[in-house]
Amino acid sequence: MRIALAIEYCGTHFHGWQSQPSGNTVQDALEAALAAIAGQPVGVICAGRTDAGVHATHQVVHFDAPVERPLSAWVRGVNSHLPDGVAVRWAQPVAPEFHARFSARGRRYRYLLMNRPQRPGLWQGRVGWFHLPLDLAAMQAAAGRLLGEHDFSAFRAAGCQAKTPVKTLWRADVQQQGNLLVFDFEASAFLHHMVRNLVGSLVYIGKGAQPAEWMDELLQARDRTEAAPTFSPDGLYFRGPIYESHWQLPDPQDDFLDGMLK
Structure with missing residues (x-):
């Protein structure tokens, strides 16, 4: 089953999104947390890579779950294994043809x-x-x-x-x-x-x-x-990718940047 996740993170103490040998990236942290829940390695693909120091309020990723878990495990369970400064906001099953990067318009x-x-x-x-x-x-x-x-x-x-x-x-x-x-x-x-x-x-x-x-x-x-x-x-x-409505992904408009600037 293909799963989409939205995550938010403070990039200040990470070396960007993309995995590096140092391991101090958001991708490395997320994949390690997912592996802890799945019991085996899990690779993710993101909507947009960010550089060191850059933050995200609604980064979207997808992965093909190697095992069946309740959606709550991909949110609360994964969050329990993530370091401070990064958290999963939601998890949702998506069609096999959905791609976090290439499906974004x-x-x-x-x-x-x-x-x-x-x-x-x-x-x-x-x-x-x-x-x-x-x-x-x-x-x-x-x-x-x-x-x-x-x-x-x-x-x-x-x-x-x-x-x-x-x-x-x-x-x-x-x-x-x-x-x-x-x-x-x-x-x-x-x-x-x-x-x-x-x-x-x-x-x-x-x-x-x-x-x-x-x-x-x-x-x-x-x-x-x-x-x-x-x-x-x-x-x-x-602030996230923009997808066509037929993918039926949650609306990102509730991010904290909107709230604090009203």
């Missing part, structure tokens, strides 16, 4: 940026930080220029393995709540470091180093060296 990210002179203390590791005042209207104008289908080579990491840099961005907006700036992105797919590179260039515009029109120039130049440096991973949250 899009993905969602949010970046939280604390904008105040003092570095974060309580929120350390959970938000990015910039100490100078930022122009919200300029960043909003620049973000709007990103919408639609573009070649995002200017925001692509050197080691990116995507077959094409052309992606369609459905949402790119910036909101402010007190000293917290909230960047939301939704797209058909994302390039490696794309969101962090977009945030870095939007911050450049917000601090007055470049006008909003600079975003058009970057898209046209398709040159990573022309854009701003990659921003910190601390404030980046993978």
Whole structure:
């Protein structure tokens, strides 16, 4: 039986999602916990790999269960074997053709940026930080220029393995709540470091180093060296994949990021 899981995790103390020899990754922790419940090795496939320091509120994975267990075992049982900072939110049987990555028609990210002179203390590791005042209207104008289908080579990491840099961005907006700036992105797919590179260039515009029109120039130049440096991973949250309704997976809209920003 194929099972889908949604998990949330704080990436601060993990070396990213993907399994590594060190073993200190979210995938390693999850597969070890699943194996403890199944009594044998279990491999998982995720909807979107995240880098070291990046968090997730609704990462979706699938695996083919080698043994029959109640769904509660794949949630509460697995959680009892997971380290602090990562937890299963739900488990659900899915059709054999469901694939956590390839069945997704899009993905969602949010970046939280604390904008105040003092570095974060309580929120350390959970938000990015910039100490100078930022122009919200300029960043909003620049973000709007990103919408639609573009070649995002200017925001692509050197080691990116995507077959094409052309992606369609459905949402790119910036909101402010007190000293917290909230960047939301939704797209058909994302390039490696794309969101962090977009945030870095939007911050450049917000601090007055470049006008909003600079975003058009970057898209046209398709040159990573022309854009701003990659921003910190601390404030980046993978909010989950977007699936067609026929898969009948639980709605991720109840994640804590929505609740705390109302």
